[in-house]
Amino acid sequence: MAPSIDRQGYWGRPTSTLDWCEENYVVSSYIAEFWNTVSNLIMILPPIYGAVQTFRDGLEFRYICSFLGLSAVGVGSWCFHMTLLYEMQLLDELPMIYSTCVFVYCLRFSLQQNSSWPNSLNCSKHLLVDCFRSKCGSSFQVMYGALVACLVMRSVFIVTWVYPWLRGLCYTSLGIFMLGFLLWNIDNIFCDSLRASRQVLPPGVGVVTQFHAWWHIFTGLGSYLHILLSLQIRSTYLKYRPKVKFLCGVWPTLHIEPQKTS
Numbered sequence: 001m002a003p004s005i006d007r008q009g010y011w012g013r014p015t016s017t018l019d020w021c022e023e024n025y026v027v028s029s030y031i032a033e034f035w036n037t038v039s040n041l042i043m044i045l046p047p048i049y050g051a052v053q054t055f056r057d058g059l060e061f062r063y064i065c066s067f068l069g070l071s072a073v074g075v076g077s078w079c080f081h082m083t084l085l086y087e088m089q090l091l092d093e094l095p096m097i098y099s100t101c102v103f104v105y106c107l108r109f110s111l112q113q114n115s116s117w118p119n120s121l122n123c124s125k126h127l128l129v130d131c132f133r134s135k136c137g138s139s140f141q142v143m144y145g146a147l148v149a150c151l152v153m154r155s156v157f158i159v160t161w162v163y164p165w166l167r168g169l170c171y172t173s174l175g176i177f178m179l180g181f182l183l184w185n186i187d188n189i190f191c192d193s194l195r196a197s198r199q200v201l202p203p204g205v206g207v208v209t210q211f212h213a214w215w216h217i218f219t220g221l222g223s224y225l226h227i228l229l230s231l232q233i234r235s236t237y238l239k240y241r242p243k244v245k246f247l248c249g250v251w252p253t254l255h256i257e258p259q260k261t262s
Contacts, residue, residue, distance in 0.1 A: 014084035020212045021191040023198075024084070036081040039213035043074030043220035046251060050227065057256040059231065062106050066227045069099030070220070077216065093140050100147040103226065107154045110234045111162065151226065158233055166232060169244075173225035180218030187211035228254050 009025035009032055020036055027034035051067035072095040080092035152174060159170040187194065187210075198206035228244065231254050235242035241257040 011083040011085060015086040016080065016084045016089040017086065018089065019084060020081070021187045021194055022210055022212060023195065031082050032084040033081040033212075035207060035210040035213040036216065037078055039210075039216040040074040040078040040081070040220070042217050043077065043223070044071050046224055047071040047074070047227075049247070050224070050253065053253055053255065054231070059235070059256065062102060063227070063231055063234070065102050066099070066106055066230070069095065069102050070223055070227065073099055073223075074216075074220065096144055097140070097147070100144065100151070103223075103230065104147055104150050104154075106227075106230045106234070107151060107158075110230060111158070111237050155226070155229065163233060163236060166229060169225060169229045169232065173222050173229055175222075176218050176225065177222030180215045180222060183211040183218065184215040187215065225252070228252060 009028075010030045011032060014024070014032065020033060022033040022036050024032045031037050047067040047070040051064045051071070054063050054067060073092070076088070076091040076093075076095045080088040082088070155170050155174070159167045194209050194211070197209060201209070232242045232244075235254075235256060243255050243257055244252050245255050247253050
């Protein structure tokens with residue numbers, strides 16, 4: 001992370017507790033961090049399609065909430081990086097906690113015949129209070145890290161002992177997410193060097209060094225693939241016939257094929 005530079009834009013001076021490595025208001029005077037903003041499209045549009053497809057297939061409502069939760073994270077992150085305002089920072093960070101709680105719930109009860117919605121989102125109500133008290137410091141990162149660790153352990157358990165043929169999807173999702181996490185750390189640790197390199201590199205090449213934007217892309221894709229994994233686990237358990245298809249030959253989606261009649 002880097003301190004705010006002096007350049008001013010439409011939204012005024014940043015009030016958020018974080019200001020990332022991308023230089024502010026360079027591409028547009030209306031968007032504080034342009035590349036960190038537009039990279040959120042991968043977390044907004046594909047999950048909306050996934051939610052619509054899940055609804056059409058008649059699958060459980062919590063999986064629709066999973067897709068829409070990921071879209072909410074993308075919208076919140078878009079607003080945060082566009083404005084760098086503290087209120088928008090909360091709109092970015094809190095949906096990450098709530099949506100990940102939904103992910104954990106879906107995976108935890110994926111191998112049970114009937115599971116009603118408990119007060120599963122209560123796991124983050126205390127965090128909500130803490131965030132307003134302490135401006136979402138380390139409590140957010142600890143909670144989010146703990147929830148992701150729960151997802152990883154549960155996913156690995158299922159693909160190791162229950163449905164081993166889903167290992168490919170599981171480890172692809174995890175690997176892509178971890179690649180994003182690696183780039184997030186590089187962006188934080190080597191920010192000064194990255195900023196200096198952008199001063200000498202051609203603009204089209206310098207964009208590639210916006211590693212926080214790559215974090216959005218890879219974690220967005222990894223989270224989307226995790227929802228597909230969770231859906232496939234649940235659909236297989238319920239003896240549906242899930243099948244991964246590729247939209248436009250590129251983007252993976254899950255479809256439930258009709259049951260064969262004898």
